[in-house]
Amino acid sequence: MRASLLSSALLLFGGVVQAGTPGKRKNGPGGNGPPVDASILAHTGQPEGKEVVHNNITIYITLPSPRNPRSKPRSQTAVLILTDVFGLDLVQNRLLVDSFARAGYLTIAPDLFDGSPAPEDINTPSNPSFNVTDFLARHNTTVTDPIISTTISYIRNQLKIPKIAAAGYCFGGRYAFRVINSPSVLGGADVAFTAHPSLLTDGEISGIEKPVAVAAADVDSLLTPAQRASLEGLLLERGRPYQVSTYGQTVHGFAVRANYSIASQKLGKEEAFLQAVRWFDRFLL
Numbered sequence: 001m002r003a004s005l006l007s008s009a010l011l012l013f014g015g016v017v018q019a020g021t022p023g024k025r026k027n028g029p030g031g032n033g034p035p036v037d038a039s040i041l042a043h044t045g046q047p048e049g050k051e052v053v054h055n056n057i058t059i060y061i062t063l064p065s066p067r068n069p070r071s072k073p074r075s076q077t078a079v080l081i082l083t084d085v086f087g088l089d090l091v092q093n094r095l096l097v098d099s100f101a102r103a104g105y106l107t108i109a110p111d112l113f114d115g116s117p118a119p120e121d122i123n124t125p126s127n128p129s130f131n132v133t134d135f136l137a138r139h140n141t142t143v144t145d146p147i148i149s150t151t152i153s154y155i156r157n158q159l160k161i162p163k164i165a166a167a168g169y170c171f172g173g174r175y176a177f178r179v180i181n182s183p184s185v186l187g188g189a190d191v192a193f194t195a196h197p198s199l200l201t202d203g204e205i206s207g208i209e210k211p212v213a214v215a216a217a218d219v220d221s222l223l224t225p226a227q228r229a230s231l232e233g234l235l236l237e238r239g240r241p242y243q244v245s246t247y248g249q250t251v252h253g254f255a256v257r258a259n260y261s262i263a264s265q266k267l268g269k270e271e272a273f274l275q276a277v278r279w280f281d282r283f284l285l
């Protein structure tokens with residue numbers, strides 16, 4: 001009797017009850033698997049994915065486990081990670097790919113820097129031989145766009161996956177906007193998330209066609225409070241689904257390179273990851 005009342009209540013609220021285990025939901029609302037929590041986000045440890053080379057581009061890829069109840073409903077979707085300037089050399093970038101795969105998404109990150117990512121933070125280059133200006137000039141949109149469009153065509157044509165979510169961080173954040181711009185030179189994604197994007201132009205913000213979510217640091221010289229307000233104003237004007245979340249007491253790069261001994265940064269990285277997964281769940285499924 002109790003079980004059936006509980007079942008009715010769960011059904012009323014959109015849950016699906018697994019036979020014989022009253023109260024335990026087999027699927028979340030919409031039948032898309034259980035909700036995610038921050039325990040699936042890895043910040044340290046060994047990456048679990050593999051590398052493939054496609055058209056001379058190295059791509060890091062992690063497949064979701066077939067035993068994960070979230071995987072099957074996401075079999076027609078992929079997450080495309082567009083990294084910061086540290087690229088695939090930074091273990092946190094690979095671990096982010098793995099973490100999205102644990103959310104049930106096949107996840108992929110191209111090497112945007114042809115084997116030579118930045119060695120140091122572009123904000124505080126402590127390596128005097130590293131010239132940020134030169135690095136960014138060499139990795140301009142003319143050079144970077146084709147790498148991303150090739151990766152998108154790999155997802156669609158080789159992997160035969162039709163729906164793509166782009167998640168861009170710092171340097172890659174700008175390109176998360178570019179892939180949902182129209183006319184898209186990049187083959188297009190269906191939804192985007194970006195954390196602390198840099199070098200974004202007003203035109204790229206106003207040009208979006210698809211939903212975008214933004215995770216911003218409160219302290220960020222590359223996306224200042226004034227730029228953040230302007231970004232939000234442009235998204236409001238554009239009239240597409242959007243979300244701008246500012247995480248207090250975080251710094252540029254927190255969604256990738258948070259200092260886990262600082263509670264606000266650890267929380268910020270976890271929340272930004274969950275923000276991305278929920279945004280993708282909402283608009284891809």
Ligand SMILES: *[C@@H]1O[C@H](CO)[C@@H](O)[C@H](O)[C@H]1NC(C)=O
Pocket residue numbers: 056114115
């Ligand atoms: C392929 O990659 C290598 C190493 O990054 C580079 O030297 C070469 O020019 C690339 N070839 C083409 C056709 O892009």
Ligand SMILES: *[C@@H]1O[C@H](CO)[C@@H](O)[C@H](O)[C@H]1NC(C)=O
Pocket residue numbers: 131132133134137
């Ligand atoms: C850094 O690169 C830029 C652009 O290539 C160049 O103009 C500048 O002189 C370089 N700076 C240093 C310190 O080498």
Ligand SMILES: *[C@@H]1O[C@H](CO)[C@@H](O)[C@H](O)[C@H]1NC(C)=O
Pocket residue numbers: 137138139140141142143
């Ligand atoms: C972009 O970078 C490439 C390679 O470094 C360079 O040849 C090209 O002139 C640059 N394009 C622009 C618009 O700066």
Ligand SMILES: *[C@@H]1O[C@H](CO)[C@@H](O)[C@H](O)[C@H]1NC(C)=O
Pocket residue numbers: 259260261262
């Ligand atoms: C992380 O934060 C702690 C506490 O503020 C600090 O002691 C440490 O140097 C920081 N680590 C890095 C790598 O910045």
